Amino acid sequence: MSQPNELFRDSISTITKEGARNWIFAKKPFGKFYNARTVVSWLYLLVFFTLPCIKIHDEPLFLFNLLERKFILFGVIFWPQDFFVFALGMLTFMVFIVLFTVVFGRLFCGWVCPQTIFMEMVFRKIEYLIDGEAEKQKRLKAMPWNTEKILKRSGKFLAFFAVSFLIANYFLAYIIGMDNVLLYVKEGIIAHLGTFIPLIIFTSVFFFVYWWFREQACLIVCPYGRLQGVMLDPNSIVVAYDHVRGEPRGKIDRHSAENKGDCIDCFDCVRVCPTGIDIRNGTQLECVNCTACIDACDAIMTKVHRPTALIRYASENNIRKGEKLQITFRSAAYSVVLLVLIGVLVTLLATRKDIQTTVMRAQGMLYQEQPNNQLSNLYNIKLINKTRKNIPIQLKLETDGLHGEIKQVGNAVEVQPESVGDGVFFVYVDKADLKTRKTKIEIGVYSGVRKIDQVTTSFMSN
Numbered sequence: 001m002s003q004p005n006e007l008f009r010d011s012i013s014t015i016t017k018e019g020a021r022n023w024i025f026a027k028k029p030f031g032k033f034y035n036a037r038t039v040v041s042w043l044y045l046l047v048f049f050t051l052p053c054i055k056i057h058d059e060p061l062f063l064f065n066l067l068e069r070k071f072i073l074f075g076v077i078f079w080p081q082d083f084f085v086f087a088l089g090m091l092t093f094m095v096f097i098v099l100f101t102v103v104f105g106r107l108f109c110g111w112v113c114p115q116t117i118f119m120e121m122v123f124r125k126i127e128y129l130i131d132g133e134a135e136k137q138k139r140l141k142a143m144p145w146n147t148e149k150i151l152k153r154s155g156k157f158l159a160f161f162a163v164s165f166l167i168a169n170y171f172l173a174y175i176i177g178m179d180n181v182l183l184y185v186k187e188g189i190i191a192h193l194g195t196f197i198p199l200i201i202f203t204s205v206f207f208f209v210y211w212w213f214r215e216q217a218c219l220i221v222c223p224y225g226r227l228q229g230v231m232l233d234p235n236s237i238v239v240a241y242d243h244v245r246g247e248p249r250g251k252i253d254r255h256s257a258e259n260k261g262d263c264i265d266c267f268d269c270v271r272v273c274p275t276g277i278d279i280r281n282g283t284q285l286e287c288v289n290c291t292a293c294i295d296a297c298d299a300i301m302t303k304v305h306r307p308t309a310l311i312r313y314a315s316e317n318n319i320r321k322g323e324k325l326q327i328t329f330r331s332a333a334y335s336v337v338l339l340v341l342i343g344v345l346v347t348l349l350a351t352r353k354d355i356q357t358t359v360m361r362a363q364g365m366l367y368q369e370q371p372n373n374q375l376s377n378l379y380n381i382k383l384i385n386k387t388r389k390n391i392p393i394q395l396k397l398e399t400d401g402l403h404g405e406i407k408q409v410g411n412a413v414e415v416q417p418e419s420v421g422d423g424v425f426f427v428y429v430d431k432a433d434l435k436t437r438k439t440k441i442e443i444g445v446y447s448g449v450r451k452i453d454q455v456t457t458s459f460m461s462n
Contacts, residue, residue: 031295
């Protein structure tokens with residue numbers, strides 16, 4: 001959907017020709033898409049600020065405790081031993097993002113990206129409330145440091161920092177749990193200085209991003225915007241200007257016989273853009289698909305009594321050729337890969353065991369001769385309990401064709417909730433059943449009458 005003049009691609013809208021920051025004063029958007037995004041954002045924020053407070057079995061519904069290497073998703077506990085599940089989950093998510101972008105462009109960025117939601121639906125609203133609309137913000141920036149400017153800058157600084165501090169605390173709650181956050185608040189800063197200092201650092205990072213860095217996070221830091229160039233194709237749905245209908249653009253002149261397009265060159269789509277681009281130039285790196293330009297253009301088209309949707313969600317082929325959305329080979333291939341990954345992930349989650357058992361023969365120990373014409377081997381057992389309950393363990397020899405028994409050393413093994421247990425045991429086997437020097441044996445791990453795991457190891461003989 002690009003135009004013949006491609007010079008706009010040689011520069012970034014947020015940087016001047018001299019290399020200085022070109023500050024964007026976005027006009028406050030309004031319209032049906034903005035209202036829909038507002039509803040989505042409030043639901044998003046409701047979930048974000050509510051999840052840390054929801055508990056199942058006295059534990060958070062979601063927890064990402066990197067320090068203790070403990071993760072809880074929908075009440076299910078995952079440990080480092082389940083890392084392969086996380087790795088596959090991340091791979092599945094990345095394939096989903098690729099597929100989603102191939103079909104729908106950067107819809108994620110404009111509607112549910114945390115950076116966009118916090119910037120446009122929280123901090124930008126505070127800015128409009130304190131500094132006023134875009135024109136007032138420009139005048140305030142150019143204004144000398146008088147009482148009005150000092151009060152507004154101070155008020156905005158305090159408001160931005162307070163919200164950043166609140167966000168940082170909630171992110172901390174996702175790591176250590178809301179109960180611990182409230183406990184730290186109750187016990188005071190001095191008692192938890194090691195946690196408070198990183199909290200202030202993260203608060204300062206959030207404050208810096210939303211006070212000054214802003215849209216640069218999407219343009220410079222986020223790799224997703226740069227990847228879209230290789231993921232989009234002519235059938236991808238993006239926020240697009242219908243240049244077939246809109247060109248040649250120009251002001252309304254009822255006395256001129258010149259045939260003009262529907263675009264009246266009002267620049268409202270540029271004024272409302274949070275990254276300062278002109279969507280009429282075509283798909284660009286800076287566009288986050290926030291739909292502000294769609295609402296602005298629709299409002300102007302309504303005023304001048306022309307059809308709306310001059311800027312709309314559409315594909316390049318839809319605008320150039322009038323084609324509807326098509327399923328391409330690439331999107332179909334990504335879909336197949338995604339379905340396979342989801343199937344594997346669901347299978348792993350469904351077959352995931354509550355107890356993970358490791359059995360190893362004692363180092364440096366050979367077999368021992370025992371009465372009743374038997375041999376014995378000494379083993380160490382380690383069990384990881386991924387549940388929230390005590391699990392008493394019994395072991396049984398379950399190899400076909402072998403007659404013998406297992407005798408545990410010391411007290412019976414009982415693994416505490418969310419912890420590791422270990423023990424030592426002997427395996428006794430009749431000599432007559434041992435045909436080779438090294439025999440594979442199966443050991444069943446039971447809790448009561450329920451078999452919870454099975455491990456394979458080797459039995460050494462003469």
